[in-house]
Amino acid sequence: MGSSEAPASRRAEEWRRQRERQDRAARIAAICFVVAIVAALALFVVYVTGGQTQLEGVLLAVAFGAVGAGLAVWVRRIIGPREVVEERYPMRSPQETRDEFEAAYHDALGEATTTGRRRFLLRLLGGAGASLGLALLVPFRSLGPTPQDEMFTTTWREGVRLADTEGREIQAADISPDEVITVFPADAIDDPSAQAILVGTREGQLEPDALPGATVEGMVCYSKICTHAGCPVGLYRAAAGELLCPCHQSTFDVHRAAAVVSGPAGRGLPQLPIGTDDEGYLIALGDFSEPVGPSFWNLTHDAPGT
Amino acid sequence: MSSSQKARQSPVDDLARWLDDRLRLAEGGRKYLHKAFPAHWSFLLGEIALFSLIVLFATGVFLALFYVPDHRLVVYDGPYVPLQGQEISAAYESTLRLSFEVRAGLLMRQIHHWAALVFVAAIVVHMLRVFFTGAFRRPRELNWVIGLALLLLAIVAGFTGYSLPDDLLSGTGLRIGYSVLLSVPFVGPLLGFIGLGGEYPGTDTLGRLYLMHVLIIPAGLVGLVTAHLVILMRQKHTQKPGGRARQHNVVGEPLFPNQVMTSLSLFAFTVAVLALLGGLFEINPLWLYGPYEPFEVFAPMQPDWYMGWLEGLMRLWPAWEWTMFGVTIPAIFLPGVVVPGVLFGLAFAWPWIDRRWIARDEREHHLLVRPRDNPLRTGIGVAGITFVALITLAGSNDVIASDLGMGLQTLTWWLRVLTVVLPPLAGWVAYRIAASLGTGGAEDADPASPGGDDEGDAAAPESLETGSDSPAGEGAARS
Numbered sequence: 001m002g003s004s005e006a007p008a009s010r011r012a013e014e015w016r017r018q019r020e021r022q023d024r025a026a027r028i029a030a031i032c033f034v035v036a037i038v039a040a041l042a043l044f045v046v047y048v049t050g051g052q053t054q055l056e057g058v059l060l061a062v063a064f065g066a067v068g069a070g071l072a073v074w075v076r077r078i079i080g081p082r083e084v085v086e087e088r089y090p091m092r093s094p095q096e097t098r099d100e101f102e103a104a105y106h107d108a109l110g111e112a113t114t115t116g117r118r119r120f121l122l123r124l125l126g127g128a129g130a131s132l133g134l135a136l137l138v139p140f141r142s143l144g145p146t147p148q149d150e151m152f153t154t155t156w157r158e159g160v161r162l163a164d165t166e167g168r169e170i171q172a173a174d175i176s177p178d179e180v181i182t183v184f185p186a187d188a189i190d191d192p193s194a195q196a197i198l199v200g201t202r203e204g205q206l207e208p209d210a211l212p213g214a215t216v217e218g219m220v221c222y223s224k225i226c227t228h229a230g231c232p233v234g235l236y237r238a239a240a241g242e243l244l245c246p247c248h249q250s251t252f253d254v255h256r257a258a259a260v261v262s263g264p265a266g267r268g269l270p271q272l273p274i275g276t277d278d279e280g281y282l283i284a285l286g287d288f289s290e291p292v293g294p295s296f297w298n299l300t301h302d303a304p305g306t
Numbered sequence: 307m308s309s310s311q312k313a314r315q316s317p318v319d320d321l322a323r324w325l326d327d328r329l330r331l332a333e334g335g336r337k338y339l340h341k342a343f344p345a346h347w348s349f350l351l352g353e354i355a356l357f358s359l360i361v362l363f364a365t366g367v368f369l370a371l372f373y374v375p376d377h378r379l380v381v382y383d384g385p386y387v388p389l390q391g392q393e394i395s396a397a398y399e400s401t402l403r404l405s406f407e408v409r410a411g412l413l414m415r416q417i418h419h420w421a422a423l424v425f426v427a428a429i430v431v432h433m434l435r436v437f438f439t440g441a442f443r444r445p446r447e448l449n450w451v452i453g454l455a456l457l458l459l460a461i462v463a464g465f466t467g468y469s470l471p472d473d474l475l476s477g478t479g480l481r482i483g484y485s486v487l488l489s490v491p492f493v494g495p496l497l498g499f500i501g502l503g504g505e506y507p508g509t510d511t512l513g514r515l516y517l518m519h520v521l522i523i524p525a526g527l528v529g530l531v532t533a534h535l536v537i538l539m540r541q542k543h544t545q546k547p548g549g550r551a552r553q554h555n556v557v558g559e560p561l562f563p564n565q566v567m568t569s570l571s572l573f574a575f576t577v578a579v580l581a582l583l584g585g586l587f588e589i590n591p592l593w594l595y596g597p598y599e600p601f602e603v604f605a606p607m608q609p610d611w612y613m614g615w616l617e618g619l620m621r622l623w624p625a626w627e628w629t630m631f632g633v634t635i636p637a638i639f640l641p642g643v644v645v646p647g648v649l650f651g652l653a654f655a656w657p658w659i660d661r662r663w664i665a666r667d668e669r670e671h672h673l674l675v676r677p678r679d680n681p682l683r684t685g686i687g688v689a690g691i692t693f694v695a696l697i698t699l700a701g702s703n704d705v706i707a708s709d710l711g712m713g714l715q716t717l718t719w720w721l722r723v724l725t726v727v728l729p730p731l732a733g734w735v736a737y738r739i740a741a742s743l744g745t746g747g748a749e750d751a752d753p754a755s756p757g758g759d760d761e762g763d764a765a766a767p768e769s770l771e772t773g774s775d776s777p778a779g780e781g782a783a784r785s
């Protein structure tokens with residue numbers, strides 16, 4: 001008697017357990033969605049009452065996270081894994097289909113396929129396309145001017161005074177040894193390509209033979225634009241007399257014409273020759289010793305205008 | 307659809323019927339309900355990228371409503387005290403306003419930035435999965451190429467994006483980008499001038515970056531993602547061998563409801579994580595950097611992680627600058643243009659390199675392999691990862707040097723040696739390990755799949771003779 005009933009009752013038992021599991025999962029999913037509703041409403045309240053970044057982020061995260069969790073429980077536990085099998089065919093069309101397509105294609109072309117004429121026309125069409133493509137490049141040329149002298153010259157000229165970033169003109173006494181200051185032409189403050197760095201050195205540190213341009217009482221002036229990729233060479237290590245570029249750590253020897261000591265820069269910093277005028281102000285004696293900034297293909301190592 | 311039909315009357319049913327009346331959807335739609343999605347967590351990486359992109363679009367639209375791409379100077383009078391009274395660009399001002407005055411503005415900005423980081427990361431990890439399981443093999447070369455193009459676009463999107471706020475950090479990144487453009491022989495200066503509308507810093511720079519960032523690049527992303535997905539649908543998913551999976555079938559969860567709900571759940575989780583990151587973890591606090599001044603800079607400076615490899619290349623590369631026949635090859639031309647070009651070129655060409663020299667197999671594949679099944683490919687992949695990881699590390703060499711209490715020169719020297727020595731070594735070790743594990747997976751292949759069209763790279767060399775136009779067994783597979 002038990003032998004026939006046992007499997008049936010076992011099946012019923014299993015079925016009941018599965019129902020229970022699903023009910024439990026449904027309750028969890030429901031809790032998740034309720035949490036999402038509460039979090040979303042709380043977000044609404046926080047926002048309306050003035051907003052608070054951290055709280056908004058957390059509530060948004062809780063709301064979405066709860067929806068995600070609810071959906072995950074739903075699909076994993078209530079619906080459960082399913083498996084379907086789809087057929088797959090090689091991507092390549094069967095040979096007959098290819099042949100049929102080709103035949104239909106040539107059919108459709110009909111008259112125009114007469115060999116000589118078609119090839120001739122195709123060539124002309126190609127020519128028209130290429131010419132049009134060339135013509136349509138023209139508008140792109142409007143996007144910017146052709147580089148002229150800008151790459152080679154700056155706004156520094158003989159006689160123009162050095163000024164700091166606020167526009168104050170500088171006298172020799174303003175700079176003490178081991179001090180650096182960013183300078184511009186007094187009539188072109190903030191001109192990016194004219195930016196220069198004026199360095200005060202101790203007596204005897206400068207090696208005049210190495211320097212291409214003039215200095216004033218231990219003060220030497222270099223372009224501030226790194227010759228590597230153009231960052232401002234902003235850090236000065238007075239002890240070593242080295243200017244350091246923070247972008248890729250090129251270092252330049254201030255005492256020896258700002259030659260590259262280490263790092264990836266390919267050439268030293270151009271020097272600005274300086275002197276003083278009758279009133280004691282520092283002035284430029286000309287433009288930089290060579291083009292400033294990152295190198296480019298037709299760079300020359302001469303001072304502009306020579 | 308006649309009204310006499312006995313049908314349930316829910317609004318959804320009504321809508322479905324209305325649509326089918328006009329678009330004849332039921333016929334084709336039925337088979338999509340049961341489209342099979344092979345289930346494995348690693349198949350969801352691409353979805354994370356897609357969902358991050360959706361978050362990027364949503365938050366990006368919000369940001370665009372407030373951002374002003376304008377260089378013109380204004381006096382800051384907002385609530386951020388340290389900058390009050392300073393002259394800053396309207397662009398920077400609008401980003402500050404967005405961060406401090408627009409409700410939920412900072413949250414949106416930070417979610418947007420985090421989503422960008424996750425977007426690129428998900429693409430990269432997805433790509434690695436595809437690489438090591440051989441999912442790029444015929445017929446999926448096209449999607450490999452499209453995926454890489456997406457990676458490139460994602461990087462450019464990130465770069466143009468963080469150049470927009472016009473703070474000190476963004477301006478510096480832009481300056482370096484311009485210098486790289488400038489370094490191209492013969493056309494560099496012209497390219498630079500055309501790009502910025504004149505000499506650096508240019509007059510129209512922000513407007514152009516903005517247009518790129520909100521129109522041109524997103525259009526490209528949408529187009530390529532669409533193509534990627536259409537091709538995926540057409541070719542169907544790859545799958546791991548085992549169980550009922552064969553070369554000629556797809557075994558997995560049905561699209562509806564399982565895959566749809568799984569994907570929705572993953573979408574919600576992705577948004578949740580991004581919201582948490584954006585809410586709690588400060589990213590790019592541009593008010594601290596101050597406005598961009600061409601003569602100012604701070605250290606240490608770090609770009610977003612996906613630019614680190616380029617930054618590292620520029621830091622590691624020796625100061626080689628030559629002048630030949632009056633033409634100067636600037637120091638940054640090789641590390642800034644040539645090497646990245648070669649790296650991406652190799653990656654684009656990989657499916658063809660693989661079929662010619664690595665797997666020597668031109669047949670169609672729908673079953674994935676394990677990394678151990680092709681030790682050579684795995685070795686090369688590991689070497690590549692090691693190389694990119696090292697140059698990315700080099701992108702922070704100043705920070706690492708000070709953390710280790712090591713001289714910067716010494717560290718850079720070591721990193722140079724390591725980038726040359728370590729990748730081949732790591733690749734060789736990976737090769738040995740993969741080879742010693744053996745290709746046990748090859749036996750999983752479907753015995754019913756004709757003509758040796760199944761997996762197993764051991765059998766590959768013979769297939770060289772078959773030529774690309776006559777993959778053995780295709781005709782038989784149809785029968």
Ligand code: FES
Nearest residue numbers: 226228229245248
């Ligand atoms: S920009 Fe100065 S080291 Fe690269």
